[in-house]
């Protein structure tokens with residue numbers, strides 16, 4: 001699959017899917033998954049330059065496992081795990097960049113999150129990972145470092161809502177189409193970056209780094 | 219242009235752009251335009267069936283003038299009206315369907331609007347209108363009726379933020395791409411529809427109905 005960017009019609013992101021991350025932002029624990037949209041124009045493909053910080057923005061990183069949909073599906077049932085997993089074509093590592101101050105203000109005013117989440121370059125992605133690279137997406141270690149200091153490092157086992165539940169919830173609202181990208185939430189350890197900081201992110205399967213899953217971005 | 223649906227990578231919607239509509243929902247008047255995303259999967263092309271009401275949803279209509287982008291642009295300047303208007307390829311009439319109770323709850327909880335705005339069939343569109351059909355998009359009468367009763371009927375002259383300002387604001391956050399759709403806000407008169415209600419919407423230029431701009435949907 002050549003280009004995730006070219007094929008993505010929409011990008012859905014789950015919020016608050018790891019308990020320790022909910023605690024660190026003092027958020028309420030959701031009873032059911034909720035999600036928001038990022039525009040495909042926010043995708044920053046591998047080796048295509050730095051993340052751009054809009055003026056006055058407190059820029060936060062959130063490393064996440066991304067699902068690349070291989071089928072067009074709607075009304076998935078969370079209990080039908082096989083159908084949900086069969087609808088996935090592959091994976092990627094993603095950084096859900098967030099204008100945290102803009103998001104905090106939106107939350108306070110009851111306004112949409114689209115601006116805080118949607119700037120150009122706000123979605124650095126790794127290369128495409130075929131399903132064979134990740135035998136069990138619910139048992140992968142995600143990590144992110146800033147200037148060589150490890151900031152996030154947790155297993156996808158910690159997701160509150162596992163992947164079939166996420167895909168069920170989304171597809172009961174809107175049709176998931178081939179090429180759509182689903183971000184599954186970030187573990188604890190989010191924080192700020194400033195211009196010049198170097199972020200690296202990736203994932204490990206059985207303790208081994210998956211080279212194609214590497215992101216390196218300023 | 220055959221299909222707005224096929225070409226739309228993203229759909230941006232301006233909130234609160236008509237003073238009387240802000241008042242009817244008891245919202246605060248924004249100092250600058252804000253916007254949110256709808257997924258392209260929510261588009262309901264002409265003559266493709268009814269709007270589907272998700273269980274338990276208070277379904278509201280909002281008639282709007284939609285802009286279809288003809289160029290890929292970023293960082294437009296609100297004062298450069300010519301460049302903004304040149305980036306538009308054509309128009310359509312749109313109904314920004316909204317799960318009002320879900321949106322009210324999202325606003326209260328500081329959650330994203332994506333679910334309330336993003337269900338399948340939540341964006342009925344008219345046929346594509348070439349620019350020649352609308353010599354002045356800031357002087358068009360939008361209307362919407364439910365079961366033959368007129369509910370919305372106002373001029374686009376009443377927009378708080380005119381089109382060049384809207385496009386500037388969006389494109390300073392995210393690149394607007396060819397085929398993207400921009401909804402410019404709804405005038406007063408929004409309200410509920412239930413299953414079986416017939417919505418019609420359209421626009422008038424110099425008092426004359428533009429036939430291609432007609433929407434008729436259950």
Ligand SMILES: [Mg+2]
Pocket residue numbers: 013014015062064096183185186
């Ligand atoms: Mg996130």
Ligand SMILES: [Mg+2]
Pocket residue numbers: 036037112113114254255330331332
């Ligand atoms: Mg939103």
Ligand SMILES: [Mg+2]
Pocket residue numbers: 231232233280282314401403404
């Ligand atoms: Mg609207």
